[in-house]
């Protein structure tokens with residue numbers, strides 16, 4: 001670095017440091033602009049993700065059913081869910097339905113996985129708690145009313161079947177045998193004793209069911225089999241969901257997957273509207289902050305017309321004055337951009353916390369974009385007043401006052 | 402060859418002839434005082450000589466070269482190399498300290514050199530004030546910084562517009578001593594003033610009135 005470059009830096013630094021109060025005002029304007037830019041940018045890019053996470057609270061958006069007459073096997077299910085991107089798959093819950101009797105009234109038992117059920121049905125409202133293992137049951141509100149059940153009650157589900165030569169009664173832990181007096185056929189009444197841990201309210205058909213573990217339902221029916229239906233919750237937009245469905249239907253033979261239309265259609269209309277709203281707001285705020293930065297920089301430069309005239313009188317060429325003032329402006333723009341990009345992240349996070357109650361995803365790409373935009377806007381904002389100041393006759397500027 | 406020649410130079414602002422067909426010759430090493438009442442065109446003349454302004458008509462010949470027709474950029478380069486300016490107001494860059502203000506002139510001329518700049522400040526008696534900002538300097542000290550800045554690039558001509566206008570007598574004498582020193586070293590000086598005492602020390606006194614040169618006399622009282 002030669003002496004000339006050192007002097008150049010010395011002047012720029014002196015101007016930034018010794019004119020601190022002016023520079024802080026300008027920097028503040030730039031920081032505010034950059035913060036809003038990076039913050040709104042992050043919000044804009046995060047809205048679809050945030051919103052689809054929100055929409056997931058309306059329940060599953062894809063269901064798997066068996067493609068033929070059979071059931072969805074464990075292998076098919078594994079293969080099916082492996083097609084989703086890990087970070088998009090919010091959860092999946094298989095169900096197996098069986099008819100049974102309780103207190104001699106017909107009921108539908110639904111075997112499920114209580115660990116994942118809240119991920120696909122976050123709207124479930126449970127009084128009491130979810131069952132934590134075998135021997136416990138969650139009873140739909142309507143079923144509970146019909147059967148007169150309450151939390152803490154014991155309930156026996158009953159499964160009757162005819163005893164044939166093949167029946168291996170040793171497998172059954174708890175049963176009663178009776179003979180039909182008319183036909184002489186022997187029946188086995190298999191009972192499954194369970195404790196009610198919670199009552200389920202959803203406002204939908206789920207209230208009719210009695211939920212148990214898969215193990216309990218298998219031991220009651222004495223049969224292991226696949227699932228009737230699998231609910232899947234995926235944090236993705238409609239188009240992407242459709243792609244997934246296509247892939248699954250053509251790659252996994254045992255599964256027929258489809259969209260839960262009601263959920264996904266409204267999701268994408270709301271999202272599109274919301275996105276364009278955020279986009280418009282971003283643009284407007286951006287335009288306003290640009291104007292604000294530009295006016296501030298214009299004022300800062302206008303103040304220095306005399307200095308520009310003096311430098312010209314000392315023999316500065318227009319080009320070198322532009323270079324000096326621009327590098328000051330660009331430096332400010334860069335520093336303001338860096339500060340703003342970081343502040344913008346926190347700003348977006350606060351907004352996201354308040355609106356969506358979840359933190360924002362950090363988008364590293366927005367940092368260079370914010371810095372570049374900030375440098376560009378500040379540069380442009382400086383260039384115009386510098387150009388006009390530089391064209392002024394030094395004799396005029398230096399005169400009088 | 403004369404250092405500088407103004408031939409029928411006029412500067413017209415609308416109806417007003419700020420300078421009206423002025424003819425002036427400055428020899429190398431000469432010390433000229435330009436005097437006249439306020440508004441008579443002294444600063445206008447200085448600006449034209451200093452290549453900061455161009456005449457409406459007439460010729461300005463500096464070192465044998467007609468500079469009245471040159472482009473602005475050429476003019477800037479020319480005056481940077483040949484002329485040191487001292488303004489009517491003390492124009493210093495307020496966020497640079499004394500020595501940095503002097504170095505700015507070096508910066509635009511050739512190469513900044515802090516040692517040389519400090520030497521120039523020493524010449525005007527401001528060595529111990531080199532790190533002060535203009536706001537921390539008195540008016541007289543500021544004017545001396547301006548003079549140090551004007552002479553840093555060893556110009557052929559120093560143009561000073563009212564260099565003592567805002568100074569008390571003590572400071573005025575310091576400035577005049579520096580001028581005497583520069584004159585001895587062979588620098589040409591053109592000093593605008595309406596202070597007779599400042600005029601008295603010059604070799605030649607040129608009087609302006611309403612843009613016209615009304616007298617141009619050798620100063621009988623001039624002493625080397």
Ligand SMILES: Nc1ncnc2c1ncn2[C@@H]1O[C@H](COP(=O)(O)OP(=O)(O)OP(=O)(O)O)[C@@H](O)[C@H]1O
Nearest residue numbers: 396414417419437438439440441442443444445446
């Ligand atoms: N840019 C301009 N536009 C119009 N008129 C001008 C301009 N500059 C100077 N004048 C006029 O030209 C005349 C000469 O001005 P000039 O500044 O040369 O005076 P001066 O002799 O330096 O005065 P002072 O001693 O007060 O500094 C004045 O009447 C002034 O009003």
Ligand SMILES: [Mg+2]
Nearest residue numbers: 443444489562
């Ligand atoms: Mg004047």
